[in-house]
Amino acid sequence: MMSKYDPSAVEPKWQQRWEEAGVYRVDLTKAKKPHYCLVMFPYPSGARLHVGHWFQYGPTDSYARFLKMRGHDVFFPMGFDAFGLPAENYAIKTGVPPAESTAENVRNMIEQFRRMGCMYDWSKSLNTSDPSYYRWTQWLFLQMFQHKLAYRKEAPVNFCPQCQTVLAREQCQDGTCERCETQVIQRPLTQWFWKIRDYADRLLDGLDGLDWPEKTKTMQRNWIGRSEGAVIKFEIRPFETPRQCHGEEITAKRRSSRTITGGAPQGDTSIEIFTTRPDTLFGVTYIVLAPEHPLVANITTKAQRKHIEAYVKEVKTKNELQRTDLAKEKTGVFTGSYALHPATGERIPIWIADYVLMTYGTGAVMAVPAHDERDWEFARKYKLPLQEVVSGGDITKAAFVADGITVNSDFLNSFPTPAAKKRITAWLEDEEKGREVTTYRLHDWLVSRQRYWGAPIPIVYDPDGHPHPIPEKHLPWLLPTDVEFKPTGESPLRHSKEFKERTENIFGKGWEPEYDTMDTFVCSSFYYLRFLAQQRDGFETGNRCHCPPYHDTLLIDPSIERKWLPIQTYIGGPEHACMHLIYARFVMMALKDFGIVSHEEPFKKLVHQGLITNKGAKMSKSKGNVVDPDPLVARYGSDVFRMYLMFMGPYTDGGDWSETGIKGIERFVQRIWGLVSSLSLVERARERGSENSAVLTALHKTIKRVTEDMEQLHFNTAISSLMEFLNVLEEQEHVSRETLKTFAILLAPLAPHLAEELWEQLQGGADRVMVRDSERSEESSRTITGCPSFIFHQPWPHYDPQLLVSRTMTIVVQVNGRVRANIDLPADFSKEEVIAAAKRQENVAKYLGNAKTKKEVYVPGKLVNFVL
RNA sequence: GCCGGGGUGGCGAAAUUGGUAGACGCGCACGACUCAAAAUCGUGUGCCGCAAGGCAUUGAGGGUUCGAUUCCCUCCCCCGGCACCA
Numbered sequence: 001m002m003s004k005y006d007p008s009a010v011e012p013k014w015q016q017r018w019e020e021a022g023v024y025r026v027d028l029t030k031a032k033k034p035h036y037c038l039v040m041f042p043y044p045s046g047a048r049l050h051v052g053h054w055f056q057y058g059p060t061d062s063y064a065r066f067l068k069m070r071g072h073d074v075f076f077p078m079g080f081d082a083f084g085l086p087a088e089n090y091a092i093k094t095g096v097p098p099a100e101s102t103a104e105n106v107r108n109m110i111e112q113f114r115r116m117g118c119m120y121d122w123s124k125s126l127n128t129s130d131p132s133y134y135r136w137t138q139w140l141f142l143q144m145f146q147h148k149l150a151y152r153k154e155a156p157v158n159f160c161p162q163c164q165t166v167l168a169r170e171q172c173q174d175g176t177c178e179r180c181e182t183q184v185i186q187r188p189l190t191q192w193f194w195k196i197r198d199y200a201d202r203l204l205d206g207l208d209g210l211d212w213p214e215k216t217k218t219m220q221r222n223w224i225g226r227s228e229g230a231v232i233k234f235e236i237r238p239f240e241t242p243r244q245c246h247g248e249e250i251t252a253k254r255r256s257s258r259t260i261t262g263g264a265p266q267g268d269t270s271i272e273i274f275t276t277r278p279d280t281l282f283g284v285t286y287i288v289l290a291p292e293h294p295l296v297a298n299i300t301t302k303a304q305r306k307h308i309e310a311y312v313k314e315v316k317t318k319n320e321l322q323r324t325d326l327a328k329e330k331t332g333v334f335t336g337s338y339a340l341h342p343a344t345g346e347r348i349p350i351w352i353a354d355y356v357l358m359t360y361g362t363g364a365v366m367a368v369p370a371h372d373e374r375d376w377e378f379a380r381k382y383k384l385p386l387q388e389v390v391s392g393g394d395i396t397k398a399a400f401v402a403d404g405i406t407v408n409s410d411f412l413n414s415f416p417t418p419a420a421k422k423r424i425t426a427w428l429e430d431e432e433k434g435r436e437v438t439t440y441r442l443h444d445w446l447v448s449r450q451r452y453w454g455a456p457i458p459i460v461y462d463p464d465g466h467p468h469p470i471p472e473k474h475l476p477w478l479l480p481t482d483v484e485f486k487p488t489g490e491s492p493l494r495h496s497k498e499f500k501e502r503t504e505n506i507f508g509k510g511w512e513p514e515y516d517t518m519d520t521f522v523c524s525s526f527y528y529l530r531f532l533a534q535q536r537d538g539f540e541t542g543n544r545c546h547c548p549p550y551h552d553t554l555l556i557d558p559s560i561e562r563k564w565l566p567i568q569t570y571i572g573g574p575e576h577a578c579m580h581l582i583y584a585r586f587v588m589m590a591l592k593d594f595g596i597v598s599h600e601e602p603f604k605k606l607v608h609q610g611l612i613t614n615k616g617a618k619m620s621k622s623k624g625n626v627v628d629p630d631p632l633v634a635r636y637g638s639d640v641f642r643m644y645l646m647f648m649g650p651y652t653d654g655g656d657w658s659e660t661g662i663k664g665i666e667r668f669v670q671r672i673w674g675l676v677s678s679l680s681l682v683e684r685a686r687e688r689g690s691e692n693s694a695v696l697t698a699l700h701k702t703i704k705r706v707t708e709d710m711e712q713l714h715f716n717t718a719i720s721s722l723m724e725f726l727n728v729l730e731e732q733e734h735v736s737r738e739t740l741k742t743f744a745i746l747l748a749p750l751a752p753h754l755a756e757e758l759w760e761q762l763q764g765g766a767d768r769v770m771v772r773d774s775e776r777s778e779e780s781s782r783t784i785t786g787c788p789s790f791i792f793h794q795p796w797p798h799y800d801p802q803l804l805v806s807r808t809m810t811i812v813v814q815v816n817g818r819v820r821a822n823i824d825l826p827a828d829f830s831k832e833e834v835i836a837a838a839k840r841q842e843n844v845a846k847y848l849g850n851a852k853t854k855k856e857v858y859v860p861g862k863l864v865n866f867v868l
Numbered sequence: 869g870c871c872g873g874g875g876u877g878g879c880g881a882a883a884u885u886g887g888u889a890g891a892c893g894c895g896c897a898c899g900a901c902u903c904a905a906a907a908u909c910g911u912g913u914g915c916c917g918c919a920a921g922g923c924a925u926u927g928a929g930g931g932u933u934c935g936a937u938u939c940c941c942u943c944c945c946c947c948g949g950c951a952c953c954a
Binding site for chain 2: 219227357819
């Protein structure tokens with residue numbers, strides 16, 4: 001009697017055997033064909049793995065297994081991005097310290113990954129909240145500090161008055177707190193920054209050489225946002241400053257008349273503006289400052305002060321979303337002051353408006369309404385004049401923003417736009433009224449967080465408040481545990497007695513530690529390097545010793561780094577395009593400059609897995625639409641579940657969740673099992689007989705297709721090829737054991753447990769015949785010496801191109817582009833022979849009749865088309 | 869608004885240096901097995917036809933071509949990202 005394949009018995013068996021044999025271990029120093037394949041590590045959440053996790057980690061495990069079977073020395077580690085808010089929130093709610101809940105979660109997740117059948121080597125895992133890890137996070141901070149890439153500055157942070165805590169940008173959804181929906185306010189705080197902006201050009205230029213999705217590169221380019229232009233200085237001619245005209249009320253009209261009659265200008269006041277269109281300088285009709293611009297208070301005239309103050313106040317009440325709403329009409333207020341045009345000396349009114357952003361350029365723009373859409377709209381509303389300086393459009397209807405020929409611009413006249421830009425920039429530099437400047441949208445990286453569950457910033461302050469780096473010998477600078485988790489609006493570390501005492505003991509009375517911790521993106525900016533560091537035994541049990549001494553003396557061994565980096569395949573969600581994937585590149589570049597690593601780019605090839613949605617919506621805990629895979633895994637097993645995910649569609653597309661169809665994979669698995677079982681009953685006598693040629697051709701075609709598909713992570717088509725092959729096998733009366741063994745090998749990355757079980761069943765037969773490359777064969781038999789024979793250690797089969805060459809060809813015969821016949825002919829027929837045979841077809845002759853054939857198209861080996 | 873990716877049966881999808889559209893799977897229908905159901909197996913599954921064969925068809929419209937899901941133009945819709953960046 002044929003038994004059903006039972007994953008609940010088979011899967012744990014192989015998981016245990018893999019583990020015991022250490023099949024995933026890679027010797028980092030001896031590896032000959034290193035391939036570092038990395039999947040972005042997860043946050044160790046208390047919830048069970050959801051469908052999204054499975055989709056991210058199941059298929060990528062299959063890919064890594066494929067690489068391994070193809071003969072690569074695959075390093076495929078997994079760790080935990082363990083610092084972060086959820087554990088802290090859990091602590092606030094329950095009082096369980098984050099270190100405890102995190103350790104528990106990590107243990108659970110490792111157990112789940114094991115049951116999934118993933119080939120991670122847990123002895124090489126890591127946890128970013130472990131002192132042995134965050135000691136390096138702190139070391140990185142010190143490196144940044146020493147190389148003057150870290151600095152302190154006051155900056156506004158997002159603060160939720162309800163939760164009494166600072167929020168990350170991702171936690172502010174549409175300007176409100178994601179937890180309590182309170183309006184988030186901005187609060188100034190002194191923060192640590194890293195100078196990622198210094199690397200903007202390298203981050204931009206490096207993208208060209210990366211094998212990344214074009215979309216992601218574009219997103220990074222836009223995020224960095226380099227624009228080339230000029231800064232131009234406009235002198236200000238106030239007739240009155242708040243001090244000069246104290247108590248005096250002057251109307252705008254009177255001021256104008258006094259300007260002309262020659263009031264004394266304040267020579268030391270000027271505004272610098274940034275523009276990408278210096279060529280339109282002669283078209284400037286007004287200037288606009290951001291409402292927060294520091295000069296606003298100085299240049300506002302008494303008459304305008306009330307209006308200006310009211311406007312500034314109103315702007316402050318708006319959150320970022322309201323302020324940047326494009327649909328809204330632009331607003332602004334005149335300051336009362338004028339600037340002098342640097343070339344013509346004309347008076348230019350100065351306005352403020354919230355469409356000008358303080359955070360970009362210089363926070364001030366020269367408005368050229370004839371050639372800029374925003375200025376055009378603003379000028380029309382406030383009846384400000386237009387001056388055309390580039391010909392080619394109709395500025396009464398719309399701003400003309402394209403390049404053209406410069407007009408009405410004195411010495412720039414008749415220059416085309418690019419030449420005019422050069423000319424005016426040179427002129428401005430000669431006159432010391434401006435200079436060529438490149439600006440970026442990318443801001444320096446704010447790494448301070450007023451949170452508990454993160455790596456403490458390794459800085460102490462002397463009694464005068466000056467920052468000093470903590471010497472390396474004191475690392476890890478341990479996160480204190482005597483803290484209050486309830487949010488108070490201050491950094492939780494402030495309440496640790498031990499933290500303060502520790503600082504004073506080491507550095508002296510009156511010294512204070514930095515109370516902020518680091519952004520978790522710092523932790524994940526270099527984790528791929530730490531995976532390659534020394535073995536960390538005992539990780540998976542959570543029993544490793546957290547006490548000093550810490551043996552690592554290097555972030556990474558340089559020879560290992562040279563050998564294994566850059567990461568050949570990096571897989572993770574596209575949501576990291578402008579965060580993690582930029583930070584990691586920046587840190588790698590900085591480490592290269594510090595002489596720590598040899599490579600500039602960490603990730604050579606990047607792949608984004610698709611998103612699995614539920615009824616079209618993103619799955620999230622708060623929406624309560626997260627699909628739990630456990631019942632399906634329990635019912636069908638890990639292999640079936642992961643294969644189903646892979647079979648759903650292209651891996652990079654993701655898709656909407658639905659479990660209809662998983663039965664198809666279940667049937668596939670049972671049919672394979674049935675085929676092999678039935679073979680074992682009857683095969684022994686006849687298995688030596690040679691395979692029939694149709695099966696052999698189908699087999700080699702399958703090898704080719706599966707190999708090519710797996711290389712490109714096209715799991716869905718790889719599986720369908722195997723299904724087609726199974727259909728062929730099922731039609732046969734006899735199938736040789738060798739064919740089934742090759743089939744099992746092809747299946748192994750996709751259904752590892754099933755394949756191992758099949759392999760065991762099929763053992764003891766003749767030698768493998770599918771491996772043509774004798775060298776490879778030898779090499780692989782060497783590697784498996786001493787191990788039980790795992791299918792995972794078998795070499796990947798090669799196909800024989802000779803076998804794919806068919807002796808016949810199927811010719812499609814068309815008449816006027818419509819298919820009329822289908823004929824099988826010997827492959828060596830000439831064009832004439834094919835056409836003659838085609839004409840003989842009854843159904844073709846019928847259409848040809850007596851009509852004149854205008855043209856005969858012959859596509860060799862494929863098709864004939866008669867055009868009448 | 870801008871940038872990117874898409875739109876193919878009842879459903880998930882295959883196929884593109886232009887050459888038989890719908891592989892593979894799900895679902896559905898009928899049949900076999902069964903007292904029955906499930907499971908399993910077989911057949912069918914764009915439309916008309918017993919069949920031979922014919923016709924239609926890849927978001928809509930147009931173009932290039934002997935031939936277009938594939939190339940070009942116009943438009944519609946969906947998804948993702950950015951969004952006053954001067």
